[in-house]
Amino acid sequence: MDVICAGKRSITLKINGRERSLEVRPNEILLNMLRERFNLMGSKYGCGIGECGACTVLLNGRAVLSCQILAISVAGQEITTIEGISRGASHSSHAGTAPAGTLHPAGTLHPAGTLHPLQAAFIEEGAVQCGFCTPGMIISAKALLDKNPDPNNEQIKEAIRGNMCRCTGYTNIISAVKSAAKRMLKE
Amino acid sequence: MKNFKYFRPKNLDELLAIKNELKEEARLLAGGSNLLVYIKEGSLKSGTLVDIGSLAALKGIREKDGYLEIGAAETIIDIMASPVVSEKLPFLRESLRVFANPLIRNISTVAGNIAEGSPIADTAPLLLVLNSEVVAASITGRRNIPIDDFFISLGKTEIKANEVIITIRIPIPETGRGKFVKLGLRKGTSCSVVSVAVWLIANGRGVEDIRIALGGVAPLPLRAVKTEALFRGKILNEHNIGELALEVTNEITPITDVRGGAAYRSEVSAALLSKAVRECLGMEE
Numbered sequence: 001m002d003v004i005c006a007g008k009r010s011i012t013l014k015i016n017g018r019e020r021s022l023e024v025r026p027n028e029i030l031l032n033m034l035r036e037r038f039n040l041m042g043s044k045y046g047c048g049i050g051e052c053g054a055c056t057v058l059l060n061g062r063a064v065l066s067c068q069i070l071a072i073s074v075a076g077q078e079i080t081t082i083e084g085i086s087r088g089a090s091h092s093s094h095a096g097t098a099p100a101g102t103l104h105p106a107g108t109l110h111p112a113g114t115l116h117p118l119q120a121a122f123i124e125e126g127a128v129q130c131g132f133c134t135p136g137m138i139i140s141a142k143a144l145l146d147k148n149p150d151p152n153n154e155q156i157k158e159a160i161r162g163n164m165c166r167c168t169g170y171t172n173i174i175s176a177v178k179s180a181a182k183r184m185l186k187e
Numbered sequence: 188m189k190n191f192k193y194f195r196p197k198n199l200d201e202l203l204a205i206k207n208e209l210k211e212e213a214r215l216l217a218g219g220s221n222l223l224v225y226i227k228e229g230s231l232k233s234g235t236l237v238d239i240g241s242l243a244a245l246k247g248i249r250e251k252d253g254y255l256e257i258g259a260a261e262t263i264i265d266i267m268a269s270p271v272v273s274e275k276l277p278f279l280r281e282s283l284r285v286f287a288n289p290l291i292r293n294i295s296t297v298a299g300n301i302a303e304g305s306p307i308a309d310t311a312p313l314l315l316v317l318n319s320e321v322v323a324a325s326i327t328g329r330r331n332i333p334i335d336d337f338f339i340s341l342g343k344t345e346i347k348a349n350e351v352i353i354t355i356r357i358p359i360p361e362t363g364r365g366k367f368v369k370l371g372l373r374k375g376t377s378c379s380v381v382s383v384a385v386w387l388i389a390n391g392r393g394v395e396d397i398r399i400a401l402g403g404v405a406p407l408p409l410r411a412v413k414t415e416a417l418f419r420g421k422i423l424n425e426h427n428i429g430e431l432a433l434e435v436t437n438e439i440t441p442i443t444d445v446r447g448g449a450a451y452r453s454e455v456s457a458a459l460l461s462k463a464v465r466e467c468l469g470m471e472e
């Protein structure tokens with residue numbers, strides 16, 4: 001039988017297309033790992049208990065709440081955060097290497113990078129106010145469009161049901177998803 | 188100081204062995220949508236987290252001997268997407284559409300939903316009206332627990348400390364129609380205040396058989412057998428559905444809590460039951 005892991009365990013997983021290895025504690029939450037260990041600050045900490053959707057990431061292509069998942073459970077799997085969906089984004093973060101307090105290039109766009117159509121549409125449609133829910137919204141919308149490139153309003157509402165926005169009132173968010181879908185269908 | 192250990196069994200034998208050794212100290216982690224909240228809130232401070240989320244032995248959705256068999260680690264979303272479920276029991280797929288939201292459905296399991304003996308677990312009324320069985324396993328063997336015997340008291344189920352749920356078995360109904368309705372505080376991200384499941388076998392509007400189950404109105408999810416008996420044999424019409432549904436309030440013992448008062452829960456139960464029956468009969472869409 002495999003030894004029960006009491007202290008840290010080293011895991012390897014893919015984050016935004018890059019293989020990463022690190023040591024995690026048994027109860028380390030995926031969201032905290034992404035933010036604190038990889039400086040991927042796009043995924044937000046809203047409630048920490050599954051209610052708000054601000055921490056949404058893709059796990060093997062499915063939208064999930066990273067505050068509800070242990071880092072150790074996703075060993076060997078593939079995570080995509082908001083930083084990983086813009087085209088040509090650099091995802092240049094290094095586990096554990098960022099000295100505390102320094103600015104880190106993680107999540108910043110590569111000079112040659114372009115926004116994902118969802119990101120562009122969110123800006124154009126005024127679907128972002130404070131922006132706290134936006135990464136999660138976009139990830140949920142991406143999971144939807146990957147499966148269903150031409151969703152109707154009901155399907156969009158359903159897809160973002162777990163993502164709360166306290167600012168925009170959802171109308172612009174739904175328009176943004178529709179407009180991104182249109183754009184992506186044309187491409 | 189939080190003191191957790193982690194173990195990911197590679198097969199069922201390893202899972203059953205560790206469960207036998209550690210008993211309650213082994214906390215099964217399926218989707219984690221409940222467990223991670225306990226860790227975060229601090230009500231769970233220690234234990235060995237036994238990760239069964241990707242255990243192949245607990246995966247699989249198949250039809251066998253007239254039963255739909257669902258592996259304990261299958262997620263709600265995979266159950267909804269399963270062609271076997273769509274073909275043999277579309278009622279289950281339709282009912283799960285009101286379960287939480289896609290983010291939670293992507294990780295949650297039915298076994299994790301019922302394992303804590305919560306009266307508001309949405310799948311409990313479904314499993315009850317479908318006469319399901321829960322298959323439990325331990326190092327000494329397996330047993331099939333009829334769902335009617337599964338819930339014992341608030342927070343307590345028939346699953347022993349050395350057992351795990353390995354499969355949910357649902358007899359595929361030959362006739363009848365089902366409907367599940369729930370009232371939550373918010374659409375999407377919320378547990379039920381009251382939920383009602385109905386399985387109705389009718390001839391026109393004549394009730395040949397009916398099974399009714401409710402969540403959130405007693406310490407356990409429960410079958411409303413007395414109300415079922417009153418419905419049986421009746422020819423239903425606009426008037427008597429509501430009257431019969433009202434009888435269910437004599438069978439439940441709702442409590443008052445942050446989600447609603449007891450009287451409110453009673454009224455809602457009758458209203459939801461009436462709605463579910465009408466929908467089974469196609470009187471309402």
Ligand SMILES: Cc1cc2nc3c(=O)[nH]c(=O)nc-3n(C[C@H](O)[C@H](O)[C@H](O)COP(=O)(O)OP(=O)(O)OC[C@H]3O[C@@H](n4cnc5c(N)ncnc54)[C@H](O)[C@@H]3O)c2cc1C
Nearest residue numbers: 050215217218219220221222287295296299300302309352
């Ligand atoms: C935002 C939010 C919304 C929610 N909405 C709903 C809702 O609409 N309806 C609803 O019913 N619930 C809801 N829930 C509660 C929760 O998502 C469900 O109960 C879910 O089904 C739990 O499954 P899981 O696989 O995530 O369980 P886990 O958290 O992994 O486990 C839950 C419990 O079950 C035990 N367990 C798991 N698998 C087994 C097994 N095979 N054998 C024995 N014990 C086992 C675990 O040890 C643990 O005690 C919601 C939760 C959140 C956070």
Ligand code: FES
Nearest residue numbers: 046047048053067
């Ligand atoms: S932070 Fe994860 S759902 Fe709110």
Ligand code: FES
Nearest residue numbers: 129131165166167
């Ligand atoms: S833009 Fe502020 S929460 Fe959505």
